[in-house]
Amino acid sequence: xxxxxxxxxVNRGSDMTYEQLxxxxxxxxxxxxxxxxxxxxxxxxxLDTDARSLIxxxxxxxxxxxxxxxxxISLSASRGVSASYFTDQVTESTALGIGxxxxxxxxxxxxxxxxxxxxxxxxxxxxxxTTRDDSGFSYGISLGFGFLKRANFSAFYNYSENSSSESNxxxxxxxxxxxxxxxx
Numbered sequence: 001x002x003x004x005x006x007x008x009x010v011n012r013g014s015d016m017t018y019e020q021l022x023x024x025x026x027x028x029x030x031x032x033x034x035x036x037x038x039x040x041x042x043x044x045x046x047l048d049t050d051a052r053s054l055i056x057x058x059x060x061x062x063x064x065x066x067x068x069x070x071x072x073i074s075l076s077a078s079r080g081v082s083a084s085y086f087t088d089q090v091t092e093s094t095a096l097g098i099g100x101x102x103x104x105x106x107x108x109x110x111x112x113x114x115x116x117x118x119x120x121x122x123x124x125x126x127x128x129x130t131t132r133d134d135s136g137f138s139y140g141i142s143l144g145f146g147f148l149k150r151a152n153f154s155a156f157y158n159y160s161e162n163s164s165s166e167s168n169x170x171x172x173x174x175x176x177x178x179x180x181x182x183x184x
Contacts, residue, residue: 013087014051014124018044022058037061042081044090046124054122056081056092070103088125094118107145109154114139134169136162150183 001023008016022040039059046053060078067073076097084091097115104110116137123130137160144154155178164170 008083010083010087013089014046014049016044016046016083016090016124018042018081020058032066033064035061035063044081049088049125051124051126054081054090072101074099074101084121086121088128089121089123089130092120092122109142109144111142111144111156112140132164132166132169134162134164136160148182152181152183154179154181 002020004020004022006018006020008018010016020040020042022038024036024038026034026036028034037060039057042054042056042058044054044056056079058080060080061076063075065073074097076099077095079092079094081090081092095115095117097113099111099113102110102112114137117135119134121130121132121134138158140156140158142154142156144152146152156176158175159173161172162170
């Protein structure tokens with residue numbers, strides 16, 4: 001069980017305080033299966049405004065399944081609240097994800113992932129009507145391998161798309177890249 005509190009200093013807009021209460025449980029019933037869950041709630045107050053406090057449930061969950069040593073399948077879900085990038089707003093977000101990691105030909109690591117998210121923007125200013133809701137999905141693939149005993153190389157492709165109740169915030173994004181690393 002954890003208890004937390006914080007203060008968010010917002011440059012333009014209402015500053016916020018919040019309190020959180022969460023419970024966390026990890027479980028590994030077999031060598032191939034493990035799960036982690038946290039759940040609780042958050043109360044958020046807006047300073048410098050007459051807006052009501054927000055009370056929101058929060059959670060996170062991850063399930064890992066390893067059917068064979070070289071394969072890992074993961075499922076995840078989360079819900080949280082955070083200060084928005086937009087003045088006098090907070091974001092209530094929910095996300096779902098799935099991923100697969102597979103070793104191929106003893107030397108390569110293939111990763112495939114996908115996800116879905118929603119975001120609701122809530123006003124911290126009683127005079128500001130906010131009705132924006134976003135949702136979207138993403139997917140990606142990566143391929144990596146190790147070399148020189150301590151070095152690794154990975155290339156990736158990611159795509160994400162966001163739909164919004166306000167058309168100016170709809171977008172699609174494609175990313176392609178690579179990374180090279182060396183461990184000491």
